Amino acid sequence: MVFGGRSTEHEISVISACQAMAAIDRDKYDVVPVYLSKQGRWFTGDGLADVTAYRNINALLDRSTEVYMRPVYGDYNLYRANAGGLFGAKGPVAKLDLIIPVLHGSNGEDGIFEGVLETIGIPYAGCSTLASANGMDKIIMKMILAADGIPVVPYVWFTDKQWFAGREALAAKVENTLGYPVIVKPANLGSSVGIGRADNRGQLEERVADARRYSSRIIVERLVEQLQEINCSVLGDCDEYRTSVLEEPIKSGEILSYTDKYMGGSKDSRGMHAAAKRIPAELPADVTAEIGRLAGETFRVLGCHGVSRVDMMIDRADGSIYVNEINTIPGSLSFYLWEATGISFAELMDQLVRLALKRKREQASKTVSYDSNIFALGGGVKGAKGCKGAKTAR
Ligand SMILES: Nc1ncnc2c1ncn2[C@@H]1O[C@H](COP(=O)(O)OP(=O)(O)O)[C@@H](O)[C@H]1O
Ligand SMILES: [Mg+2]
Known part of the structure; x- marks a missing residue:
């Protein structure tokens, strides 16, 4: 299991992964924790599966082994980073069969890490590079969903450079198409980082200045004032999936904050702080069915895989339902929603493994190269000028 990483949601990832490692059936699986530090270094060791050990991170990493994988197709080994020296241990630390990424936010939930795994060719749980990347960018995600007729709140988007060059026109566009109040978000972060409400031009400018600190892509949405938030987890792949019971997260302020999400409520049975939530959400049957649908x-259209959580918004003023966002690797892997649906956490982990292996089998059945060698045909190859003397690689 791979977790941590260069992300503002590093700690949340560690907590989610430790929960999952505690839940997975150890009679069936050998679990290898792989922790990515905030600097991007990889470590393994049994101590990394214990969330309390992270209080003293330096001591924990001293007890752990620094490792790496090679971006070489078919090489599933975890290599020791410091294998040199006369007395240094030699050989790979472990050979992995499959990877379960439990990374949140940038450099993990956005498809970047999945790209590495695709390069290596190792089966892995969760969304592909494409689905992860599309799900992570709030602008691209809304464009795709809207194009397929899935309701999203009206929005305007721009880059920070566009804002810098044409602030007046963009602010006017926000005012004309959305009107106040609006909510300003960096396009590709999570956990409410850099998000804020604006009720007038001055606040809009302040909020955009804040959001620009985190991302060069900014989205401004109409603010749903009478908001009810409802989340639903989806498990499977885009051909065959099922949805969980619904939850209503409870917030302390207007915007569900980082603190609400991760520090609020009480400790759950695993000793983790659980956000306050109502499960199942109390909604009329037709609304529940529509949100599940x-x-x-959303999962299908974005081409998702494994377990994702779709966060929805109900506008109580008129009953409209909007898809707000998808979390392709949800916090806690949404295990509590699956438990409430009748699937234990251990079973959920089993399903993720099964789905990962199924995808690998399906990929293996697709043609990825033609058995023809155009170089052997002789004569000139179009566009190959300047290749003379190039070194060949095997
Ligand atoms: N259009 C909106 N209207 C009202 N509140 C919103 C809107 N969009 C987001 N929020 C509030 O802000 C929170 C964070 O926004 P969200 O888009 O989910 O970002 P994140 O990826 O940080 O979770 C939501 O949980 C909700 O409380
Ligand atoms: Mg959210």
């Missing part, structure tokens, strides 16, 4: 459609 939209969550499943």
